[in-house]
Amino acid sequence: MGWIGTSICRHCQHHSIFGGYMYDLESKTQQVTQAKHGLHIPMLMPDEFFMGYLGRLTHINGLGNTSNTNKILSAWVKQSHPEANVVPAAYSLPKLLDIDVETFIRQHTFAPITGAIKSKTVQRNAEVTARQNSNLQGMLITTSKKIKKAACFCASCVKEDIDYLGFSFWRRSHQLSGIDWCLKHNVPLREVNEDAPYEIQPANYLMNKRFTEVNIESHTADPVVLRYAQLIQDALELAVPLDFKVTGQVLFKQSKEFNIRTSAKGNKKTLSDLMIEQLPDYWLSKHFPNLKKERHGTYLSSFDDVLRLNGNGKSCMNTLLAAAVLFKNADEAIFEFTQHQYKCPPKAKPKISDKAIIESYIKFQGNIKRVAAELNQSYDTLYARAATLGLPALTNVNRATFNAIMSFFRGEDFLTSINKPGVNPEKFESVIRIAGGQLSSTINKFKRSMSSTKLS
Ligand SMILES: [Zn+2]
Structure with missing residues (x-):
């Protein structure tokens, strides 16, 4: 498509002194892993806020500002969806990266807590919105909705990024309303009150001292604020x-x-x-x-x-x-x-047995979408059925972690389960926390089915 822009980025600072090191904020250091659709595509980082990623993509390709990038991405998406008027970055970016739209929205936007995502599935909404322009608009507005007035970063995170990655990026967890400190380093965040802050890397603001520091002494020790901080992070993690x-x-x-x-x-x-x-x-x-x-x-x-x-x-x-x-x-x-979610029993008599659902659930490691496809059911029907059995919808749970979760609910000791090779402890704990007793009683009720299914 030949999208490589020729404009010079107003934010470029080729070589700058930072923390005693010479470092390069230009594209070479940003782990550009692929080039397609004429764009150089930097690697998306865990916890990276999608607006910041859009900024990096813009910068690396010398496109000037993010609205130029959005225009290019829109035009590209419209080739397959000519009816769409506006395409939100939260939709076009995962398409560009070739990753699941639902996963991207869950992990890199605020849609899970700003209300864009109803208790159905994001993927379905995204597919629908690709056809229905008005919904697409709504999603664009909600995913871009700012949570805090200022863009925030942690100086220690930025320094680590520069040391380990050679560039810095905006973290979603620092933009959460009500949390004025870095949860990793436990230091106050720095605030940037400028237009289009995410178009520039946080390291630039730090280096040029274009920020204000938040006074957090008054409330980091406050138990209600700390509970709120935990709740908002948990809400973002929920499947x-x-x-x-x-x-x-x-x-x-x-x-x-x-x-x-x-x-x-x-x-x-x-x-x-x-x-x-x-x-x-x-x-x-x-x-x-x-x-x-x-x-x-x-x-x-x-x-x-x-x-x-x-x-x-x-x-x-x-x-x-x-x-x-x-x-x-x-x-x-x-x-x-x-x-207590989705405890209402389905109205029609179920055509598929609980046992079949459980077997398929185990086979696909809790991926409800694949279970629904295998059993030839709509996602919503299957989702509701799985919920009545206490089977949470899981994404990105590896086989070892999934097996450990099943063993735990079959009565194995917590420490034995979590310490098995290949188990992702954070994922393990969060699933255990959300799954609860209903899953345990289902497993016990269908013990034979659960243990006869080959788990590994
Ligand atoms: Zn930090």
């Missing part, structure tokens, strides 16, 4: 996005312990009053500026409605904030949120 009907039921039940009012009318304290009481003022005014009121007891629907039993129009972040306030333990809240 199944939160169902706001379920979160409403769970939070409503939990709110009973606090004697608070759950309807607009009345005199008792509201959930939003409790939030204001429990959270540091500085933190609230920075991250939840709408959580303020003239008078104690006023019902603030955007926050207090998270206790409602219907799922409409709720904010994921406000839901997580409520959980941080109402639960003593973030793991318990996430467990309650996820273990």
Whole structure:
């Protein structure tokens, strides 16, 4: 297609001094692994925020700014989807990288917590949106929705990146609303308040001192803030996005312990009053500026409605904030949120036996999409059936980790399971945490099926 641009990038700084080393911010160091569609494609890093990746792609190809890159990517996607008007980067980038759109959106955008992803599947939405322009627009807006006002980076992460990779990149985990410190280095993040900040690598801002440092002393030690930080990270990791009907039921039940009012009318304290009481003022005014009121007891629907039993129009972040306030333990809240999802039995008499589903589930290591394909069922039907059996939808769980999870639920000791060769401990723990007791009882009920299926 001949897309290589000839414009000079306004952000280029060929060689700069950084931390005593000469280093090169140009394309050569950025592990460009492939070149296709006329574009040089840098390697996508774990936890890399997609807007930052778009910036790197722009920079490496000398395209000037990300809207130029978006135009090129759009034109390329439109070759196969001529009906699309606007193509969001969150859709075109994974296509360019030849990776699953759903995985990309889950791992590199905020869509899992900004509400773009309903409790169905992103992949399905993405395929639908490729045909329906209005949805495509919606997805573009939601994935680009900023969570924090400023773009944030951690100076220690940047230094490590430069030392190990030769370039630096924007991490999604640093852009999370309410988290002003690096969870790895436990140091305050630096904030960049400029236009199109992600078009430039964080190392440039650090080097040129174009940032402000956040004062985090006031709230890193605050237990509610720490719970919120854990909850927001957990929510991003969930294989199944939160169902706001379920979160409403769970939070409503939990709110009973606090004697608070759950309807607009009345005199008792509201959930939003409790939030204001429990959270540091500085933190609230920075991250939840709408959580303020003239008078104690006023019902603030955007926050207090998270206790409602219907799922409409709720904010994921406000839901997580409520959980941080109402639960003593973030793991318990996430467990309650996820273990009750999709418990409703399917209306029609199931045509496929539970045993067949379990066997296929084991065969495909929890990949529901492949199970549905094998059993010739729609994804949604299979997803709901699997959920009633307590089988979580898993992606990217390797065979060793999957087998260890099954052994654990068959009664093997936790440490024995997690320490088996090839097991990814983080994945193991997160699956155990979300799967819960339902999976355990299913495994025991179908023990023969589970153990007769060849696991390795
Ligand atoms: Zn860091």
